[in-house]
Amino acid sequence: MKRLPLATADPWRVSVGLLLTAAGAGFVAMVLGWRGAAARTSVADQVPYVVSGAMGGLALVVFALAVLVVQVRRRAEALRRADLGRVRAAVADLAAEVRLEAERGR
C-alpha cells in the first residue's frame, strides 16, 4: 500500500489546508475584482467585476470559513466521544473488579 506523507496522512489537516486555501483564493478573487473595476471608467463595465470578483470571492471566503467551523466542531465532537470511551472503559474495568470482589466475598 502506498504510504502518504505524515503531513497529508491526517484527513483533518488536509481539509483545513484546503479550506484555508479556498479562503485565500476568495481574497485573490477580490483583488482581481478590484483590479478589473479600477481599470474601468464606466459603472456598467465595473459591475461584472464587482459581482464575479468581489461578491464571488466573498462568497468563497464565507463558504470556506463556515465549513472550517463545521470541521472543527466535528473534530471536537470526535475527541469528546473518544474521551467518553476512555471513561467508559475505566468504569467497566472498575465494575469487573468490584464484581470479582463481590463473588469472592460470597
Add this chain to the structure above:
Amino acid sequence: MSTRIAEPPEELLEVEAPSDDPTEITLMPVGRLRRRGLRAPAWLRGGNAAWIWIGLAVAATGFVLLAIAWGQVAGETEVYLQVPYLVSAAFVGVGVLLIGLTALVIATKEQEAAAHRHEVDELLAAIDELRQSLLETRRSAR
C-alpha cells in the same frame, strides 16, 4: 432487551507499519504522531488564549477597512470612482472580519474542548484511585 453500545470512534492514522511484514497496516493514534514532534508550537495550538486576541485583532482590522472604504467612498462623487474602494476595502474588510470571527469561534471552542479533556482526565484519575483502593483492600484482606 439488551442494548449494544457503539464503540467510540478513535482518531487513527495510517502510518508506516513497524512490523516485519510490509503488507501489514498499522493504525496509530494521532496523539502518538504529535508526540513524535509533529505538534504545532505551543502558542499556535488551538487551546491557547492568544488566538482569542488574534481573532479580535483581525476582526477589528476588518472594521478599520470598512471605515476606510466608507471614508474614501464618501469623498468621491462619481460612482465609477467609488466602486474600486467598495471592492478593495469594503468587501475585503468583510472578509477579514469573517476571518477574525472564525478564529474567535474556533479558539473558544478549542478552549472548551481543552477544559473538557481536563475534566475527563480528572474523572479517569478518580476512577483509577477508586480501583487502586479496591485492590489495596483486597490485598489487606488476604
